[in-house]
Amino acid sequence: MAPRILRRLIAVAPPGVRRMLAGALLDVKGLPARLSDPKRRAEPWAFVHNVGDGDFVAVGAQLVRHLNDHAGLKPGDRVLDIGCGNGRVAEQLSPLLAEGGGTYVGFDLSPAGIRACRRRFARQPHMTFEHLDVWNGEYNAAGKLAESEVVFPAADASVDLAFATSVFTHMRMAGMRRYLAESARVLKPGGRLAFTAFSLTRGREGSETFAFQPFDETSMIVDPRSPERAIGHWRPAIEAAVAAAGLKLTASHNGLWAPPSDYDGGQDLFVAVKG
Structure with a gap:
């Protein structure tokens, strides 16, 4: 009964409340795993910062596998996680980077997510987390920093591998x-x-899952009340933006969100290289 009530509330709630309720629904689904495995009881609660569907461990492991298979992840890499959320990818990357001498910096607009990560990785000096109070209509409507003013917490030419998972789908x-x-x-x-x-x-x-409708010349959206809830960008606009940044697109894969797909990720995956 409770999940059905939550779904009804999620459909009509404003963005902040919707994210909290959707996270609560994920927490309800994940309770059996928490109760059966003591190691998982310290995982972040999604109602505090909901970063998407799926199991915390399984999704994190899948995303790291994608980085390994498609982006050449190496244990000695200096890694930047753009939108690290509550650390589901960091959880999987940490032992790999520790063994290989790599380092990790993750940043996010959620103070709760960053606090959770700092607590979880407090004794792992190769793992660093930064909060940026970036505005986003879905995730941080009170944010003081415009997206156009963001400066990543990394020095020039210091990163081997950067990744942004389910970030541009909300921008x-x-x-x-x-x-x-x-x-x-x-x-x-x-x-x-x-x-x-x-x-x-x-x-x-x-x-069927993402009924996009027109928004502007580059993009389409699912919810006119909250465009950042889910945004799709026309592929030529994505390719032009990558090129304008001085990056070379080297690979792309269609995700499961719409057929046809050619890998097991939910969203489409792109890999670009700096010349």
Whole structure:
């Protein structure tokens, strides 16, 4: 009964409340795993900062596998996690990087997510987390920093691998362009950027789950009341933004959100390299 009530409330709630309720629903689904496995009882609660569907451990492991398979993840990499949330990818990356001498910096607009990560990784000096109070209509409507003003917490040419998972699916194209430019700034020559997006092409501009509708010349949205809830960008606009940032697109894969797909991720995956 409780999950059904939550779903009804989620459908009509404003963004902040919707995220909390959706996270609570994930927590309800995840209770059996927490109760049966003592190691999982310290996992962050999604109602505090909901970063998406799925199991905390399984989704994190899947995303790291994608980085390994498609973006050349290496144990000695200096890694930047753009939108680290509550640390589900960090959880999987930490032992790999510790063994290989790599380092990790993650940042997010959620203070609760960053606090959770700092507590969880407090004794792991190779893992660093930063809070940026960036405005986002869905996740941080009171944010003081415009997306166009964001400066990533990394020095020029210091990062081997940067990744943004389910970030550009909640950002308008102007913000995405800024994030791509910042990615290019912090990447070393030959450094890689992996990111996910809803890449729209004629005949693949929507699905049963994501009923996109027109928004502007580069993008489509699911919910006119909250455009950042889910945004799809036309593929030519994505390619142009990558090129304008000084990056070279080297691979792309269609996700499961709309057929046809050619890998097991939910969103479309892109990999770009700094020359």
